[in-house]
Amino acid sequence: MQVFKGEPIGSAVSYKVTILDCYADWCGPCRLLTPVLEEAVNSYPEGEVRLAKLNVDNHGPIAQALKVSSIPAVFLIKDGKVENGFVGARSLEEVKSFIDDGLKP
Numbered sequence: 457m458q459v460f461k462g463e464p465i466g467s468a469v470s471y472k473v474t475i476l477d478c479y480a481d482w483c484g485p486c487r488l489l490t491p492v493l494e495e496a497v498n499s500y501p502e503g504e505v506r507l508a509k510l511n512v513d514n515h516g517p518i519a520q521a522l523k524v525s526s527i528p529a530v531f532l533i534k535d536g537k538v539e540n541g542f543v544g545a546r547s548l549e550e551v552k553s554f555i556d557d558g559l560k561p
Contacts (some may be wrong), residue, residue: 460477461520467486470503471503471504471505471506472503472504472505472534472559473504473505473506473532473533473534473555473558473559474506474507474508474532474533474534474535475492475493475496475505475506475507475508475530475531475532475533475555476508476509476510476522476530476531476532476538477489477493477507477508477509477510477513477528477530478519478522478524478527478528478529478530478531479509479510479511479512479528480512480527481487481511481513483527483528485527485528485544485545486527486528487488488508488528488545489528489545489546490545491536492545492547492548492551493507493530493550493551494507496548496551496552497555499552500555500559501558502515503560504559505536505555505559512524512527522538526543526544527543528543528544528545529541530542530543530544530546530551530556531542532554532555534558540557540558541552542554
């Protein structure tokens, strides 16, 4: 798994999908979701799924552009476009299903 911070989302084009986790350091549900996202992403072959983290406190304009109103907010980016998303903590099975749906052609 490769987590990137500070790189443009477009740099993830070699991956089939990028999971963008919008979080804040003070957010309890965000801290609970992080290891679930990491485990889910790690369960896929290298090069398929990339995890990106966006601290909404440090990157407010990007969070606003994504219309993030609650956190954790997770987006699936495919072919440079936001394809799907969810808000709130999820189980490992739910996250894997979310990613599986995004990997479908």
